[in-house]
Amino acid sequence: MSKWSRRRFLSTLPTGVLGIGLAGTGKASASSLSSTEVEPVLRIKKFNPLGKTGLKVSDISCGAISFFEPNVMRYAADLGVNYFDTAEGYMNTNSESYIGQSLNGIRDKVYIATKHAYNPRQRISRQNIIQRVEESLKRLQTDHVDVALVHNVADLRLLENQELRTAYSQLKKQGKIRFTGFSTHNAPVTLKQALNTDFADVVLVIYNHLPEQSRPVEDLVRQVRDKGIGVIAMKIFAGGKQGSLQSFVDKQTSYSQAAIRWVMSNPSIDCCIPTMSSYAHVEEYVSASSQTLEKGDEAVIAAYREEVHNLYCRVGCSACSDACPHDVAVNDILRFNMYFDDYKMEKEAMRYYAAIEDDLKPLACSSCSGPCVQACPYGLPVRDRLLQARDTLSP
Ligand code: SF4
């Protein structure tokens, strides 16, 4: 099934389209496949309202933190994926450029969301925000984005900054942004705050089958969705280790699809955005569109949970932070290591690591007794993992 449609897709693409992407050359053609040229069974089958924005988004949408094959986005769009999530910071702005090239010519058929991060410890300037968003628009080859998210917000007091609010309000008035919101690794705090802000039309949150990454936000997700805020799930594969685990060689696809079905069985989640780095990813994830949890899903999910229990540093967790006398950025470093090992984003992971301030790096770990190890509720060998991450991520 999938090989057929991929072969057909590739054979109908103009050469220029195949030239874009990883090599960064050429430009996507405006031509697109008609729906009759793609095998109909492999398509998005469900579109959900994104809160009260009026947008109807594919239940399986596209995360764009990395690409391994050119023009993957266009392939996803041709299978019905209509919401593409990128960020200024992904691939050092190249993710936005690739999306701009891939979706050129079908812009009116898709929604694009991008994200910009602001350091709450640094001065925020209205002009700087406007300039950065306008630069994103140029890379995306569009005059507007459907959703502009403030990236990785730990505390919504950031969104009370007058310069930030004025900038986004001006961009909205000019039609350069349709809807605003935020992404967060700290949903138990920020979703509660979101109930009292008018900035959030859409939120992007970690949500997956691990009880510690779903139960603390279950009720809040429902409340913000009831308020009309669109809810999008990320980090849905709970570490994405299925490709690296020997025991999951045969279960990789079924795990990914079971994890998607689990997330989308929550009616308060409007869509999820697994990263679609390859044609195989697109097909694997799109196949789960509209599906409900199946017999056997719980078993494969349970097997995965058991395997990763003391391997996966839960994104957004800070349970060992207080135990560290040196303020090492444990969660960020182990997340970047996950990007390297499990997401296969080696260069990006090293770039993220290099951007961490030196005093937050694990430079003191080798001579430390490692009180972080006892503090980790999941039994991760934190100190060893940090030392290994330091070696892996350093040039
Ligand atoms: S081993 Fe490293 S992260 Fe752990 S407590 Fe010591 S300095 Fe902090």
Ligand code: SF4
């Ligand atoms: S090492 Fe354990 S306690 Fe520390 S951030 Fe990761 S999951 Fe949380």
